[in-house]
Amino acid sequence: MNEPALTPELIASHGLKPDEYQRILKLIGRAPSFTELGIFSAMWNEHCSYKSSRLHLRGLPTKAPWVIQGPGENAGVIDIGDGEACVFKMESHNHPSFIEPYQGAATGVGGILRDVFTMGARPIACLNALRFGAPEHPKTRHLVAGVVAGIGGYGNSFGVPTVGGQVGFHTRYDGNILVNAMAVGLARSDAIFYAKATGVGNPIVYLGSKTGRDGIHGASMASAAFEADAEEKRPTVQVGDPFAEKLLLEACLELMQTGAVIAIQDMGAAGLTSSAVEMGAKGNLGIELDLDALPCREERMSAYEMMLSESQERMLMVLDPARAEIAKAVFVKWGLDFAIVGKTTDNLRFVVKHGGEVKADLPIKELGDEAPLYDRPWVETPKQAVIEARDVRPPVGHDVALLRLLATPDLCSKRWVWEQYDHLILGNSVQQPGGDAAVVRVGDGPKGLAFTTDVTPRYCEADPVEGGKQAVAEAWRNLTASGARPLALTDNLNFGNPEKPEAMGQLVGCIRGIGEACAALDFPVVSGNVSLYNETQGRGILPTPTIGGVGLVKDVAQAASIGFKQADEVIMLIGATQGWLGQSLYLRDICGLERGAPPPVDLDAERRNGDFVRELIAFGEVSAVHDIADGGLGVALAEMALAGNLGARITVLPQGEAHGVLFGEDQARYIITATTANSLRIAKAAGQAGVPLVAMGVTGGTALTLPDCEPLPLPRLREAHEHWLPSFMGD
Amino acid sequence: MKAAIITFPGSNREGDVFRALADVTGHKPVHVWHADYELPPGTDLVVLPGGFAYGDYLRCGAIAGRAHIMQAVKAHAARGGLVLGICNGFQILVESGLLPGVLMRNANLRFVCKMQHLRVERADTPFTRAYKQNQVIKVCIAHGEGNYIADAETIARLEGEGLVAFRYCDGAGKVGGAANPNGSLHDIAGIYSADRKVLGLMPHPENLIDPLVGGIDGRGLFTSLMAA
Numbered sequence: 001m002n003e004p005a006l007t008p009e010l011i012a013s014h015g016l017k018p019d020e021y022q023r024i025l026k027l028i029g030r031a032p033s034f035t036e037l038g039i040f041s042a043m044w045n046e047h048c049s050y051k052s053s054r055l056h057l058r059g060l061p062t063k064a065p066w067v068i069q070g071p072g073e074n075a076g077v078i079d080i081g082d083g084e085a086c087v088f089k090m091e092s093h094n095h096p097s098f099i100e101p102y103q104g105a106a107t108g109v110g111g112i113l114r115d116v117f118t119m120g121a122r123p124i125a126c127l128n129a130l131r132f133g134a135p136e137h138p139k140t141r142h143l144v145a146g147v148v149a150g151i152g153g154y155g156n157s158f159g160v161p162t163v164g165g166q167v168g169f170h171t172r173y174d175g176n177i178l179v180n181a182m183a184v185g186l187a188r189s190d191a192i193f194y195a196k197a198t199g200v201g202n203p204i205v206y207l208g209s210k211t212g213r214d215g216i217h218g219a220s221m222a223s224a225a226f227e228a229d230a231e232e233k234r235p236t237v238q239v240g241d242p243f244a245e246k247l248l249l250e251a252c253l254e255l256m257q258t259g260a261v262i263a264i265q266d267m268g269a270a271g272l273t274s275s276a277v278e279m280g281a282k283g284n285l286g287i288e289l290d291l292d293a294l295p296c297r298e299e300r301m302s303a304y305e306m307m308l309s310e311s312q313e314r315m316l317m318v319l320d321p322a323r324a325e326i327a328k329a330v331f332v333k334w335g336l337d338f339a340i341v342g343k344t345t346d347n348l349r350f351v352v353k354h355g356g357e358v359k360a361d362l363p364i365k366e367l368g369d370e371a372p373l374y375d376r377p378w379v380e381t382p383k384q385a386v387i388e389a390r391d392v393r394p395p396v397g398h399d400v401a402l403l404r405l406l407a408t409p410d411l412c413s414k415r416w417v418w419e420q421y422d423h424l425i426l427g428n429s430v431q432q433p434g435g436d437a438a439v440v441r442v443g444d445g446p447k448g449l450a451f452t453t454d455v456t457p458r459y460c461e462a463d464p465v466e467g468g469k470q471a472v473a474e475a476w477r478n479l480t481a482s483g484a485r486p487l488a489l490t491d492n493l494n495f496g497n498p499e500k501p502e503a504m505g506q507l508v509g510c511i512r513g514i515g516e517a518c519a520a521l522d523f524p525v526v527s528g529n530v531s532l533y534n535e536t537q538g539r540g541i542l543p544t545p546t547i548g549g550v551g552l553v554k555d556v557a558q559a560a561s562i563g564f565k566q567a568d569e570v571i572m573l574i575g576a577t578q579g580w581l582g583q584s585l586y587l588r589d590i591c592g593l594e595r596g597a598p599p600p601v602d603l604d605a606e607r608r609n610g611d612f613v614r615e616l617i618a619f620g621e622v623s624a625v626h627d628i629a630d631g632g633l634g635v636a637l638a639e640m641a642l643a644g645n646l647g648a649r650i651t652v653l654p655q656g657e658a659h660g661v662l663f664g665e666d667q668a669r670y671i672i673t674a675t676t677a678n679s680l681r682i683a684k685a686a687g688q689a690g691v692p693l694v695a696m697g698v699t700g701g702t703a704l705t706l707p708d709c710e711p712l713p714l715p716r717l718r719e720a721h722e723h724w725l726p727s728f729m730g731d
Numbered sequence: 732m733k734a735a736i737i738t739f740p741g742s743n744r745e746g747d748v749f750r751a752l753a754d755v756t757g758h759k760p761v762h763v764w765h766a767d768y769e770l771p772p773g774t775d776l777v778v779l780p781g782g783f784a785y786g787d788y789l790r791c792g793a794i795a796g797r798a799h800i801m802q803a804v805k806a807h808a809a810r811g812g813l814v815l816g817i818c819n820g821f822q823i824l825v826e827s828g829l830l831p832g833v834l835m836r837n838a839n840l841r842f843v844c845k846m847q848h849l850r851v852e853r854a855d856t857p858f859t860r861a862y863k864q865n866q867v868i869k870v871c872i873a874h875g876e877g878n879y880i881a882d883a884e885t886i887a888r889l890e891g892e893g894l895v896a897f898r899y900c901d902g903a904g905k906v907g908g909a910a911n912p913n914g915s916l917h918d919i920a921g922i923y924s925a926d927r928k929v930l931g932l933m934p935h936p937e938n939l940i941d942p943l944v945g946g947i948d949g950r951g952l953f954t955s956l957m958a959a
Contacts, residue, residue, distance in 0.1 A: 149841070152842050153842070156783075156842055156844075156875075157741070157743070157782075157786065157787070158743070159743025159744070159782060159783075241786070242783070242786070243740070243741050243783060243785065243787075246741055246743065247740055247741075335740065419843055420841055420842050420843070420844070421844060422842070422873040423844055424844060424871050424873060424935070424938050424945065425743065425744060425747065425781075425938070426746070427750060427751075427938045427940070427941065427944055428944060429944060429945075430943055430944055441943070441944070445943075556943060731839070
């Protein structure tokens with residue numbers, strides 16, 4: 001194939017800025033070949049190099065005694081006792097999902113599952129966090145249908161339960177939806193596999209599906225803002241094959257048992273380039289690839305195309321040569337391609353040969369280490385005014401407001417979504433979608449893991465630092481409300497264009513907030529992903545640092561759930577209520593005002609109140625627990641009544657304006673229920689621990705009755721809660 | 732009772748049914764690979780588990796229905812051996828000709844996973860003797876293609892000979908309307924072969940064996956088989 005001349009246009013179309021190209025010339029002392037240009041573009045784009053975010057990410061807490069592997073590997077690993085480890089990560093697939101929602105979302109799930117089983121873990125759960133544009137936007141319905149079907153289509157076939165997630169709508173995602181997928185796996189803590197290659201002359205083995213022309217430059221696309229021609233990028237979206245991935249999983253885990261695997265890396269973003277370079281660079285070794293041996297599914301593929309293809313369901317391994325035949329037999333059994341495509345070398349060069357020619361010969365360490373690092377200019381987001389509840393006039397009665405809130409796109413039941421996900425396979429889903437955190441039993445128990453995904457983008461937009469804190473605090477609170485001890489998190493940082501100081505300021509602020517909350521709550525970051533340039537035609541998304549939290553439940557039989565359990569139990573509010581309406585859904589969706597400072601996060605109070613609630617759960621003192629978040633106290637009560645199919649009569653509210661108290665979104669709060677006898681003990685203990693507590697009323701009946709309001713019969717609440725999404729989707 | 736679970740590439744509930752059988756019957760089943768030609772000697776029950784065998788490419792169950800091992804499964808059925816096909820296993824049974832009819836895409840064209848009530852049509856078969864006739868049980872479903880269709884003659888025969896095993900219903904046992912999750916004719920959730928030794932059903936009793944995870948209404952099926 002004739003290789004094109006390296007014109008400034010060609011260089012720019014590879015996402016490399018003129019100064020970045022100069023950096024390449026200086027590094028290798030000559031002009032790169034076309035293949036080499038492709039390799040640099042793959043390694044130095046934002047997605048792979050974290051060039052805009054790296055500097056700021058360094059400040060995040062990543063260590064704890066239970067952390068086995070922090071950021072920098074395919075996924076984070078934590079110790080969960082009994083020789084077992086939990087492996088998890090969340091990653092975005094935003095741009096591909098906007099262009100081709102089914103395949104974009106499906107391959108997002110596939111990619112994150114591969115990250116987890118690459119480390120030797122068997123996936124046990126998937127979660128996701130989805131953000132769509134305004135419901136009235138003409139593309140929204142099509143995108144919701146496609147993304148949900150894609151996530152289900154991949155996970156259901158692969159055979160992992162999708163146990164939880166988040167779905168939100170906002171006009172700022174109209175041209176740039178977010179699809180963040182999280183996967184969790186289990187491994188023996190002494191049998192974790194890493195990407196670091198060892199030994200000179202060891203074979204590099206290619207496994208899985210064949211390489212095609214799909215997804216070439218996917219990572220570069222993910223590192224650029226969308227213009228009006230986004231749909232024309234459809235050919236860069238990969239196509240998923242969950243069946244091939246299921247075979248790859250079984251074959252990899254079987255192979256790992258044989259002791260043949262020295263290092264393993266999945267081919268994800270930037271495909272063969274990124275995985276090969278990473279394995280060599282981490283092991284201080286050179287890599288030589290011979291592309292003539294690469295299994296291809298299309299004819300006459302060039303070296304450039306093979307190096308940049310993002311075809312799915314592929315792995316790269318360094319094998320123990322003595323056991324290569326055993327390894328091959330495993331792959332033949334599973335009907336997967338197995339090819340020796342290169343070897344490790346001692347010269348620290350990344351050499352790519354094809355058709356008898358050397359197509360690339362680059363210094364392997366520098367490809368990663370010398371990637372540009374930017375301290376981009378940023379400005380702090382201006383603070384917004386605090387809104388007092390007394391300055392907000394309730395436009396409707398509180399009962400009407402509650403019914404309307406339950407029927408809003410953000411607060412309505414997401415049953416239509418999660419019923420399309422197999423959330424029951426593997427038979428360990430102790431708590432299913434719709435609660436605070438998903439709880440999945442580990443093997444035959446009694447231990448379990450709790451998972452949640454959280455972020456409140458409108459808070460992050462109004463105040464990135466508080467919003468970043470709140471995302472972590474809410475994840476921690478959701479885990480706590482299920483009875484789990486929060487252990488660690490994965491962060492998926494979705495932001496706009498980092499070359500704009502305002503967007504960069506949001507990233508910097510959110511990371512700062514996340515770091516502060518992680519430190520205060522002993523809740524380290526062990527893996528993550530940064531997705532920048534989420535911008536369409538100059539307009540950025542709301543800053544959306546999604547937090548995926550993982551916690552440990554000692555005994556799943558003791559886990560708490562949100563539904564009211566029986567009549568005549570005392571309903572108590574834990575935590576201080578100020579009636580904070582700024583950035584609340586009440587203010588936005590009932591009053592039509594999207595403004596104000598978001599609720600501040602008092603991390604000491606979070607910790608105190610959360611530790612108190614967790615202890616109550618552990619001692620079996622409480623029957624139902626729910627954290628209070630979007631929509632405030634009123635919505636949380638309705639959700640508890642609906643989940644338990646049992647009403648409640650609320651007679652006492654905390655001091656303050658009733659609409660602020662009922663719908664304000666003050667943080668660090670929970671609702672709990674207990675028998676009268678237990679409630680007295682709990683109130684006393686709360687007093688001693690300095691935890692604010694208000695006994696608000698009792699469970700019972702078939703309606704939710706708020707002070708000075710008409711009783712709201714459960715069927716009416718349920719109709720409001722369940723109706724919107726199916727009707728929007730045209731059922 | 733000696734059970735063999737067939738694992739096809741793409742099976743994904745083979746572990747779930749293994750656990751249910753081992754837990755309820757106290758005997759560990761054997762896994763049999765799809766490319767094998769024979770069942771272990773003395774096999775009493777063959778289980779075709781849920782999943783997406785061969786990716787369900789071409790048509791769900793179509794390729795698996797023609798796998799090597801299916802000859803042995805057919806011979807086992809011809810000898811009067813028990814065969815249980817769950818979800819994808821049911822699809823494979825109809826594709827292989829061991830049961831009549833076909834499973835089409837759900838009427839609303841979407842995959843559905845949820846808790847679902849079933850009515851046990853008869854309690855005198857090897858699969859259901861631990862239940863009562865017309866008992867309503869709560870299990871789960873998880874499928875995209877569970878819409879049972881057959882020609883009028885076949886349906887008439889199934890009904891006439893009492894070969895409908897389970898029907899979708901609501902909590903009170905009432906069939907029809909919103910209680911039918913996928914559009915199946917006559918609310919059919921599962922059917923027997925003429926000798927009632929082969930059962931295919933879409934729901935997943937194997938996921939309902941534990942009070943901590945949804946309930947124990949699925950145990951009855953495995954308890955019934957224990958006596959086989």
